[in-house]
Amino acid sequence: MVTDLLTGLRDRGLDTSQAVLLGIEGGKALRAAVLRVFDHPVIQRCQLHKIRNVADKLPDRLASTVTSRMRAAYQAESALAAEAQLQALAKVLERTHPGAAGSVREGLAETLTVLRLSVRGTDRGNGPGVSRAQRGAAFMTRPPPSGHTASPRCHLGQSEIVW
Numbered sequence: 001m002v003t004d005l006l007t008g009l010r011d012r013g014l015d016t017s018q019a020v021l022l023g024i025e026g027g028k029a030l031r032a033a034v035l036r037v038f039d040h041p042v043i044q045r046c047q048l049h050k051i052r053n054v055a056d057k058l059p060d061r062l063a064s065t066v067t068s069r070m071r072a073a074y075q076a077e078s079a080l081a082a083e084a085q086l087q088a089l090a091k092v093l094e095r096t097h098p099g100a101a102g103s104v105r106e107g108l109a110e111t112l113t114v115l116r117l118s119v120r121g122t123d124r125g126n127g128p129g130v131s132r133a134q135r136g137a138a139f140m141t142r143p144p145p146s147g148h149t150a151s152p153r154c155h156l157g158q159s160e161i162v163w
Contacts (some may be wrong), residue, residue: 002033010037021117025049026107042117045110047074050103056095057100066093066100079115082107 010016019040024030026049034041051070055063067088073085086104093101 003036006033006037008104017115021113026053033088042113043110044113044129047111049063050107050111054100054103057095057103062097070104074115082112084113 008017016038017040018120019042020038021044022038022073023035023044024034025046034043051067054070055067055080058066068091070086073082073089076082076085086108090101090104093104122124
């Protein structure tokens, strides 16, 4: 189903041969479809979904602390620093909550893509509580003008694809 949607976009002119940054949630079917359809996808997993998935595996008293630590890690100045913080958190969780630790580690590199790319948001969408993933993810907001083929130019940090 997801692959059909993406191939439909490609069939209608979306250039899937170029590298493109795609912000996705952690669904295995979506990720697999992206890898099948796009030649050079650069995947950014949604940090908010990751935080929620980890928190769901924890008791309430611990979930808020872990959420705060994960948010702080995702705001680190580098992907290396963020990864170190998240790996350290997973190591602490491993002792008492191995499921949560595994969730932190699963797909970790893809939650840090925008940090690795040094993507910085613009003024729009840079308020408190807005993660780099939210600032960096691109969403198609309007169809291309008449006569244009679908070759979006992504303006990271503006939450849109500009035609």
